[in-house]
Structures are given as C-alpha cells and as structure tokens.
Amino acid sequence: MSLWRQLTYGLRSLARRSKRNQDVADEVEQYFEEATAAWVARGLSAEEARRAARLEGGNMSVVRERARSYGWENAIEAFCGDLRFAGRQLLKHPAFTLTATFTLALGIGANTAIFTAVQSILLAPLPYQSPDRLTVLNTHFADIGRTSPRVTGPDAADVRGQMTDLEAVSLYSGGQLGVELHDHAVYTMLTFVDADFWRVFNLQPVAGRLFTDADAHRAALVSEQFARDNFGGAQAAVGQILRVENEPIEIAGVLPAAFDFPARTQVWEARPLLPESKSRTAFNYKAVGRLRPGVSFQTAQTELDAVSRRLQIAYPAENRNKQILAVPLQKALTGNARPTLLLLWATVGFILLIACVNVTHLQLVRSMERQREIAIRKALGSSLLQVMQPVILESLLVSLLGAVAGVMLAYPAIRLLVAMAPKELPRSSEIHLNGWVLAFTLGLGVLTALVSSMLPALRAAKVDPAEALKHDASRGMTRRGAARLRDGLVISEVAATFVLAVGAGLLLHTMMTLASRDMGYQTRRLLVVDADAPAHTEQDAHRAVEQFNRVFAQLAAVPGVERVAGIMGLPTGDYGSNGYYQTKGGLPVPPGHNPSSVFSVASPGYFQTLGIPIQRGRDFNAQDTYESPFTAVISESLARQSFGTIDPLGKQIQCGLDSDKWMTVVGVVGDVRQDSPADAPGPALYMPMAQHPFYANQIHVVLRTSVKPLTLMNGVKEKIAQVNPFIALRFTTMDEMMNESMAVERFRAVLISSFAGVGLLLAMLGVYGTMAYSVAQQTFEIGIRIAFGAEKGVILRTVLQHAAKLACCGIAAGLVLSLIFARMVASMLVGVRPMDPVSLGLASSLLLLTALAAALAPGWKAMRIEPMAALRAE
Amino acid sequence: MTDPNTDVIQGTLDMLILKTVSLEPMHGFGIARRVEQISRGVFKMNPGSLLTALQRLERAGWLDAEWRQTENSRRAKFYTLTRAGKKQLENETADWTRRASAIARLLKAEA
Numbered sequence: 001m002s003l004w005r006q007l008t009y010g011l012r013s014l015a016r017r018s019k020r021n022q023d024v025a026d027e028v029e030q031y032f033e034e035a036t037a038a039w040v041a042r043g044l045s046a047e048e049a050r051r052a053a054r055l056e057g058g059n060m061s062v063v064r065e066r067a068r069s070y071g072w073e074n075a076i077e078a079f080c081g082d083l084r085f086a087g088r089q090l091l092k093h094p095a096f097t098l099t100a101t102f103t104l105a106l107g108i109g110a111n112t113a114i115f116t117a118v119q120s121i122l123l124a125p126l127p128y129q130s131p132d133r134l135t136v137l138n139t140h141f142a143d144i145g146r147t148s149p150r151v152t153g154p155d156a157a158d159v160r161g162q163m164t165d166l167e168a169v170s171l172y173s174g175g176q177l178g179v180e181l182h183d184h185a186v187y188t189m190l191t192f193v194d195a196d197f198w199r200v201f202n203l204q205p206v207a208g209r210l211f212t213d214a215d216a217h218r219a220a221l222v223s224e225q226f227a228r229d230n231f232g233g234a235q236a237a238v239g240q241i242l243r244v245e246n247e248p249i250e251i252a253g254v255l256p257a258a259f260d261f262p263a264r265t266q267v268w269e270a271r272p273l274l275p276e277s278k279s280r281t282a283f284n285y286k287a288v289g290r291l292r293p294g295v296s297f298q299t300a301q302t303e304l305d306a307v308s309r310r311l312q313i314a315y316p317a318e319n320r321n322k323q324i325l326a327v328p329l330q331k332a333l334t335g336n337a338r339p340t341l342l343l344l345w346a347t348v349g350f351i352l353l354i355a356c357v358n359v360t361h362l363q364l365v366r367s368m369e370r371q372r373e374i375a376i377r378k379a380l381g382s383s384l385l386q387v388m389q390p391v392i393l394e395s396l397l398v399s400l401l402g403a404v405a406g407v408m409l410a411y412p413a414i415r416l417l418v419a420m421a422p423k424e425l426p427r428s429s430e431i432h433l434n435g436w437v438l439a440f441t442l443g444l445g446v447l448t449a450l451v452s453s454m455l456p457a458l459r460a461a462k463v464d465p466a467e468a469l470k471h472d473a474s475r476g477m478t479r480r481g482a483a484r485l486r487d488g489l490v491i492s493e494v495a496a497t498f499v500l501a502v503g504a505g506l507l508l509h510t511m512m513t514l515a516s517r518d519m520g521y522q523t524r525r526l527l528v529v530d531a532d533a534p535a536h537t538e539q540d541a542h543r544a545v546e547q548f549n550r551v552f553a554q555l556a557a558v559p560g561v562e563r564v565a566g567i568m569g570l571p572t573g574d575y576g577s578n579g580y581y582q583t584k585g586g587l588p589v590p591p592g593h594n595p596s597s598v599f600s601v602a603s604p605g606y607f608q609t610l611g612i613p614i615q616r617g618r619d620f621n622a623q624d625t626y627e628s629p630f631t632a633v634i635s636e637s638l639a640r641q642s643f644g645t646i647d648p649l650g651k652q653i654q655c656g657l658d659s660d661k662w663m664t665v666v667g668v669v670g671d672v673r674q675d676s677p678a679d680a681p682g683p684a685l686y687m688p689m690a691q692h693p694f695y696a697n698q699i700h701v702v703l704r705t706s707v708k709p710l711t712l713m714n715g716v717k718e719k720i721a722q723v724n725p726f727i728a729l730r731f732t733t734m735d736e737m738m739n740e741s742m743a744v745e746r747f748r749a750v751l752i753s754s755f756a757g758v759g760l761l762l763a764m765l766g767v768y769g770t771m772a773y774s775v776a777q778q779t780f781e782i783g784i785r786i787a788f789g790a791e792k793g794v795i796l797r798t799v800l801q802h803a804a805k806l807a808c809c810g811i812a813a814g815l816v817l818s819l820i821f822a823r824m825v826a827s828m829l830v831g832v833r834p835m836d837p838v839s840l841g842l843a844s845s846l847l848l849l850t851a852l853a854a855a856l857a858p859g860w861k862a863m864r865i866e867p868m869a870a871l872r873a874e
Numbered sequence: 875m876t877d878p879n880t881d882v883i884q885g886t887l888d889m890l891i892l893k894t895v896s897l898e899p900m901h902g903f904g905i906a907r908r909v910e911q912i913s914r915g916v917f918k919m920n921p922g923s924l925l926t927a928l929q930r931l932e933r934a935g936w937l938d939a940e941w942r943q944t945e946n947s948r949r950a951k952f953y954t955l956t957r958a959g960k961k962q963l964e965n966e967t968a969d970w971t972r973r974a975s976a977i978a979r980l981l982k983a984e985a
Contacts, residue, residue: 005933005934005935009932009933026949026951027901027902027925027950028921028925030901030902030903030949030950030951031921031925034901034903034904034907034944035921038903038907056918057920057921058921062922063921063925066923066926067922067925067926067929070929070930
C-alpha cells in the first residue's frame with residue numbers, strides 16, 4: 001500500500017515538477033510567516049520577528065531545498081540532469097559522437113541481424129505443439145560410424161509397436177511431385193504420411209476432417225495456401241478430387257497455413273500405418289515421433305536401444321549393425337545450419353569487438369584532452385565515482401544511440417539475409433526481429449558502453465592532479481603509457497580484422513575454385529524442365545516413356561533448340577538414385593566391399609545434349625527397348641573402379657535399381673560432378689529410359705539451346721501440353737541449378753566478406769584516428785624539427801613507419817589467431833587448405849595497405865606543418 | 875555556557891508528529907508550535923526535518939494532506955491522521971512506552 005503511494009506520489013511529482021516545487025515553497029513560506037506572526041504576537045517588531053524566525057528555523061531556502069529533495073524521484077532527476085549534461089557534451093563534439101555512433105551502429109547492427117537469425121532458427125521453439133517432445137528417428141550404422149536420417153519401414157513399425165515412451169510414431173516419404181487438378185497438373189511438395197502423423201503433431205484441420213488409416217491411398221489433406229490457390233478457399237477444397245500418380249485422391253481436410261512440415265509440404269496423402277515397403281535394407285522412410293509427457297530423450301533412447309538390440313537378434317543379416325536413434329526434431333531440422341550460423345555469429349562478434357576498440361580509442365583521446373579538467377575536478381574534491389560517471393554516461397548514451405541506429409540498420413539487413421538465404425537454411429521464413437532480439441541488442445548496447453568506457457574511466461580515475469597539471473600535451477610532453485595503450489588498441493584491431501579477412505579470403509577462394517571447376521558437362525544455355533508424367537501401373541509407365549519420346553521429337557523441332565533429351569539423375573538435380581552394383585568379367589571384389597555408384601536413367605542423345613564426351617562404344621538408341629537385351633553406359637571412374645585395364649565393353653553389370661536383369665555395357669562416358677561442384681567426379685551407371693520405365697516418368701527434360709534458354713519456356717510448355725496436359729512442369733536452367741548448388745557456400749562467402757569489409761573500414765578508422773591524434777599532439781615537436789631543417793620526406797616516413805609497425809604487429813598477432821580459427825572453417829572449404837598462403841598473403845597486404853592509406857592523410861598533414869605557426873600556437 | 879539540547883530524541887519524530895496531528899488537523903508550523911508548547915520548550919522542531927518528515931508520513935499513508943484556509947485566512951497545508959496512521963501511532967506509542975519504562979527501571983536500579 002505504502003509502496004504504491006510512494007510510486008504514485010513520486011510519479012505525480014515527476015510529471016508535475018513545477019507544481020510540486022510550488023507546493024513545497026508555499027508550505028515553507030507559510031511556515032515562516034506563521035513563525036514570524038507568532039513572534040509578532042509576542043511583541044516583537046516585524047523586522048525583529050522575521051530575524052527571530054530565521055534564527056530559530058534556519059535559512060528559508062535551505063529548508064526549501066531540504067524539503068524538496070525528499071523522494072526517490074529526485075535521484076532520477078539528478079540522473080537525468082547528468083544525462084542531459086552528457087548529451088550536451090556529445091552535441092559539442094559532433095565529430096566524436098557521429099564517428100562513435102556510426103561505428104557502434106555497424107557493430108551492433110550486424111550482431112542484431114545475425115542474432116535474429118540465430119534466435120529464430122536455433123533458439124526459438126519450433127512452431128508446433130509442445131515441440132520439445134517431438135523426435136526424429138535416425139538409423140546409425142555402428143560398423144561404419146555413419147548415421148542416416150532415414151529408417152526402413154519394418155524397423156520403424158517395430159519401434160512403433162514396442163516403444164512405450166513414444167506416444168506416436170509416424171512414417172513419411174515423398175518430395176516434389178506432379179499433382180493433377182481438374183484440367184492441369186502442378187508441381188507440389190507432397191508427403192505421404194500415415195494416420196499417426198496428426199497425433200505426432202497434434203493437429204486440427206481448419207476445414208473438413210483428418211484422415212484415418214482406412215483412407216490410405218484415397219484421401220489427402222492440403223494446406224490452406226494450396227486450398228486458396230487452387231480452389232479459392234479452405235471450405236471449397238474439401239471433397240475435391242486430386243490425382244497423384246494417376247490415383248484419385250479426395251481432399252478430406254485443410255490444415256492451418258502455419259503448418260508445412262516437412263520441407264514446406266502442401267499436400268499430405270494418406271498411406272497405411274503398416275508400411276508398404278517390407279525390406280529392412282531399403283531406407284524408404286523418415287519417421288517422426290512424440291515422446292510421452294515427462295519422458296526425456298535419454299530415457300527414450302535407453303528403451304530404443306533395447307528395441308534395437310531385439311531387432312539385431314531377430315534379424316541378424318539385415319540389422320546386425322543398426323541402431324535406431326531418437327534425435328530432437330529441432331536439432332534434426334537445424335543441425336546442418338548450426339556451423340554456418342555459429343561462424344557468422346563469431347564473425348559479427350569480431351566486428352563488435354573492433355567497433356568497441358574504436359570507440360574505446362575515441363573515448364581515450366577525448367578523456368586525454370579532458371585530463372586537465374578532470375585533474376582540476378579531482379583537486380576540488382570530486383569523488384572517484386563522480387569523475388568516472390561522466391565518461392561512463394557519455395559512453396552509455398553513445399552506445400544507446402548506436403543500438404538504435406544498429407536496429408535500424410539490422411532491419412533491412414535481415415530482409416537481405418532472408419532473401420539471400422539458400423533454401424537449405426531451415427526456418428528462414430520464421431526469421432524476424434522480436435522482443436528477444438531487441439533485448440539482446442539493448443544488452444549489447446550496455447555491454448559495449450561498459451567495455452568501451454572501462455579503460456577511459458579507469459584512466460580518468462587514475463589521474464593524479466599534480467602530475468596531470470604539469471603535463472601539457474600540446475607542448476609535446478605526453479606520457480609514454482598513453483601512447484602505448486593507443487598503439488595496443490590499434491594492434492588488436494588490426495589482428496581481429498586480419499582474422500576476418502583471412503576467413504573471407506578462404507571462403508572466396510573456395511567459391512572461385514568451385515565456380516571455375518570443370519563439371520564434366522557444359523552448363524551454358526541449357527534449359528531444364530522438371531517433368532512428372534502421372535503413372536501408377538506398368539502400362540502407365542510405358543505410356544509415359546512413349547509420351548516423353550514424342551515430346552523429345554516435338555521439342556527438337558522448336559526453333560532455338562539444338563538438342564533435347566531426358567534424364568532421371570541430372571547432376572545438381574532433385575531426382576536420382578545410387579547404390580551397389582556388381583559386374584561379370586570385371587575386377588574381383590573383396591567380400592563386404594561392394595562397389596557403389598550413382599544410377600541415372602537417360603534417353604538417347606543425353607550425353608550429346610549435356611556435352612558429356614562418349615569415350616568408347618556407343619550411346620543408347622531406339623533399338624534399346626524394353627523387350628531387347630538390357631544395356632548400360634558407364635562412366636570413366638566406374639570403368640576404372642571395376643574394370644581397371646580390362647575392356648569394359650560387352651561385359652555384364654547388374655544393379656538393384658528396379659530389376660535384377662544383367663545389362664551389357666555398351667559405352668564409356670566422361671565423369672561428371674553429380675551433386676555440386678564440391679563433389680569429386682565419381683562412378684556413374686546410366687541406363688536407357690525405355691528399359692526402366694518406373695524410373696522414367698519423373699525426369700528432367702534438358703534442352704541445349706542456341707538462344708537464351710528461358711525465352712523458349714512458353715513454346716516448350718505448349719508442345720508438352722499437346723502431348724499430355726497432365727505432365728506437371730517446372731522450368732529452370734542449368735546455370736541456375738549450378739548457382740543453387742553453391743548457394744550455401746556463396747551465402748557464407750558473401751556474408752563473411754561483407755563483414756570483413758566492415759571490419760576493414762573500422763580498422764582503417766582506428767589507424768587514422770591514432771595517427772591523426774599523435775600527429776596533432778606532436779605538432780610542436782614536428783614544428784621544431786622542421787625549423788631545424790628536417791626533410792619533409794623524413795617526417796612523412798616517420799608517420800608511415802609508425803603505422804606500418806602497428807599493422808605488422810597486428811598482422812603477426814592475427815596470424816596466430818587465424819591458426820586457431822581456421823579450424824572452424826576447415827569443413828567449409830573445398831580445394832583450399834585452412835592455411836592457404838594466397839589468402840594469408842592477400843589479407844596481410846590488404847591490411848598493410850589499408851593501414852598505410854589511413855596514415856597517409858595524417859602524414860601529409862605532418863609534412864605541411866608550418867614551424868612558425870606550430871611554435872606560436874597555444 | 876551551552877544552550878540546552880532541544881533536539882527531538884532520535885526515532886521519535888514520527889510518533890510526536892502523529893500524536894500531535896491526532897488531536898486535530900494541523901499545518902506544519904502548528905505542529906511545531908504544539909510540540910514546543912506541550913513539551914514546555916524541551917523539544918523544538920527544525921522546519922527542514924519536520925517538513926521532510928511530513929512528506930514521508932504522507933507517502934507512507936499515515937497522514938492525509940489538504941490545502942485549506944487558516945484562521946488568519948492564509949492558505950496552508952493541513953495534515954489529518956488516517957486510519958493507518960492511527961494504528962501506527964498506537965504501535966509506536968506502545969513500543970516507546972515499553973522501552974522508556976525499561977530505561978527508567980535501569981536508571982533506578984541500585985547496586
């Protein structure tokens with residue numbers, strides 16, 4: 001109660017300051033009037049009475065001040081007064097204020113932006129119900145120490161049946177597929193899920209109902225977005241029929257727009273709870289589960305280990321080395337992004353450090369100018385705190401200004417970041433500024449204030465009035481300690497920037513290596529059409545192949561198209577397969593070391609279209625039909641791996657793609673880098689589309705064009721629609737796909753380089769500041785030297801030498817730091833060693849040049865000092 | 875030759891004010907005069923301490939304040955005891971009595 005009164009009374013008197021002052025003054029005046037009146041009543045004259053009252057009660061204004069100073073709000077008032085004073089001081093030194101604010105804004109802005117990403121991706125809970133209980137099942141292979149994010153159907157079904165710690169387990173699979181609507185087909189992210197999926201995520205539809213196990217292959221749920229785009233609304237979508245892989249599917253319900261697990265799924269089609277794949281070696285599924293309330297991941301894993309052991313005993317052949325792991329969903333989703341984000345975070349940390357050093361330096365220069373003032377204040381009896389307070393307050397004010405400007409910088413930076421983010425970056429749509437981030441920024445602001453004002457404040461506290469008053473900076477009499485301190489700051493700044501520059505150099509070098517790599521095929525002017533022809537039965541599949549053959553023929557006639565072919569397993573593409581193979585007549589295989597390869601299914605003319613050289617034998621042709629003997633083309637690496645010096649042509653090869661028929665090798669082609677430029681060229685096994693129709697309905701149609709590829713888009717779309725309007729299409733170019741395959745590397749390289757640029761700018765500012773200050777301080781000394789006939793070149797050289805010395809010390813320190821930090825990026829480098837001499841050399845010379853450039857202006861100024869003016873100045 | 879000490883005993887200022895105001899609503903000087911009169915000049919209140927204490931008691935919720943006319947038609951801030959103030963006065967009085975009698979006993983004690 002009384003606390004409440006304290007608060008309201010205080011606030012009221014704060015809000016109406018003058019009224020409160022008036023009240024106090026009135027009360028005091030009335031008191032003295034009454035006291036005087038009382039003395040008059042006792043017979044004194046008016047004059048005597050007034051004196052008596054004063055004698056008794058003391059000075060009226062002292063009483064007034066005392067009464068007025070009661071209350072907590074006065075402490076705030078006093079603080080505001082000091083703050084106002086600090087503000088005025090800053091206004092009086094606009095150059096200092098602007099430089100410091102800008103510097104901090106850069107540092108804090110970069111940190112805010114990156115922290116926003118870190119918070120939204122790594123720290124914020126997933127937007128699902130009780131997300132900390134969601135888990136993903138992985139399969140760990142103890143013999144090779146590898147973990148796959150997938151599970152086999154029977155294993156997952158056993159886990160579901162035997163685990164009591166898991167409330168629900170759902171299996172899912174799928175990907176980008178063509179979904180047929182009433183008159184056309186659209187490429188859609190489609191996931192096949194079982195009825196437990198809803199239990200895992202605890203979902204309720206916004207319209208319609210959830211499906212049950214009885215709806216398998218018959219019902220689907222769609223996202224609100226999909227319903228709006230294709231049917232005009234959630235209610236309108238319910239009951240509509242889609243066709244997926246030529247099966248009619250009814251839309252049972254619509255899910256809220258916010259839900260899009262996994263990987264931005266728009267359509268969830270029902271599959272039976274009992275997995276359709278019965279193989280314990282085919283990792284066809286991913287699995288999510290929900291832990292029972294109160295069960296920890298550790299407990300669940302213990303139970304899961306018991307299940308794994310039972311399976312190992314029951315199925316020794318397939319499950320011998322398998323262990324099933326429960327990984328938190330958040331970790332599974334964001335684990336890959338973690339190193340990149342942490343790297344970025346460390347980088348912006350460096351930037352902030354450099355910014356702080358700069359501001360410390362600026363503060364230091366300012367407080368040295370103020371030494372006489374501080375000394376006088378100390379001599380007059382100011383306490384330690386009173387001397388330090390203005391320095392800290394100023395710093396706080398600058399930091400807060402910097403934080404505000406930083407948030408304003410961060411806002412566009414975040415949007416840029418999201419726009420640039422590779423699609424591998426999870427949860428990028430969830431990245432946004434929020435309360436946590438603002439709190440972080442505020443904390444950062446206060447922290448930078450404390451860090452950057454620590455040294456100057458301590459120095460202010462240490463000022464010895466007698467000593468300081470004797471010194472006179474403008475007469476060239478500075479203390480060595482001060483200069484050493486400033487030099488130290490510059491060195492640490494250069495060292496930090498050096499680390500950033502090396503990091504940027506390494507990542508850029510990686511990018512350049514990747515971009516200039518020979519992919520094994522020509523990427524220019526290649527239009528890529530993702531085409532998904534609906535197929536469910538064997539007849540469907542054969543018809544799809546036949547339709548695609550007609551499509552190729554039609555497209556070859558389009559003006560601007562030089563060559564056209566179809567491929568399942570395009571380099572850097574979405575589809576593809578790989579696995580073990582065996583040969584007859586090849587090199588002997590040591591037991592347990594089956595050779596593996598990429599499997600691709602291609603149409604005749606594919607190698608020519610892509611520009612992959614046929615080194616021996618022949619391409620596929622029209623005679624390679626489903627009825628004729630099976631044929632295959634192998635890559636150079638595969639030939640080397642399995643045939644060595646033996647001639648592979650005519651030898652037999654077999655793989656588990658879709659049939660176990662033996663295939664005759666009819667040709668050898670050049671190697672390609674399959675997934676991205678970072679990939680090594682490896683073994684590849686090509687099979688004709690006509691002989692593998694089940695892998696030939698979802699393909700990339702590739703067109704080598706003589707014009708800009710995308711200009712042909714509409715014509716190509718029309719031609720394909722003429723053959724079959726229900727083939728879902730998506731267009732891109734090979735250059736674009738290459739770009740995308742390097743998106744993560746580019747994202748990193750661009751960000752780190754920009755940060756290194758910012759760091760360089762700040763370091764330049766730091767060096768400039770130091771040199772300019774020391775030249776200004778030595779004006780008198782330099783003036784004398786010039787007066788005594790020193791060469792102007794020598795003066796310039798002294799300044800430059802000083803800067804170079806600082807830079808070299810910084811670079812040396814930076815080299816040591818780089819040794820430590822290069823390990824952090826080692827896994828992100830391709831074709832570049834962490835201690836890449838080119839990057840190190842470039843970074844060193846860049847920093848040295850920057851330091852010299854920054855010292856040039858002060859050096860120039862030193863050269864132009866007029867001795868007479870310098871000596872007369874004061 | 876020194877003046878006799880007229881300071882209010884430490885820790886009793888609040889109690890004296892509350893007691894005085896409990897007789898009738900009063901302004902600052904009224905309180906000071908009344909304390910001086912009743913104590914026959916033993917205690918004199920310093921206006922600085924008194925006015926600060928009045929603010930404190932008002933914020934604590936023990937006194938209410940109101941600007942009113944005095945008998946010689948001057949605007950003055952009059953203080954009234956609140957219900958909580960009455961309670962506080964009772965507590966402080968009881969406490970003081972207990973301690974004062976203890977001191978009296980101690981001083982009267984003989985070897």
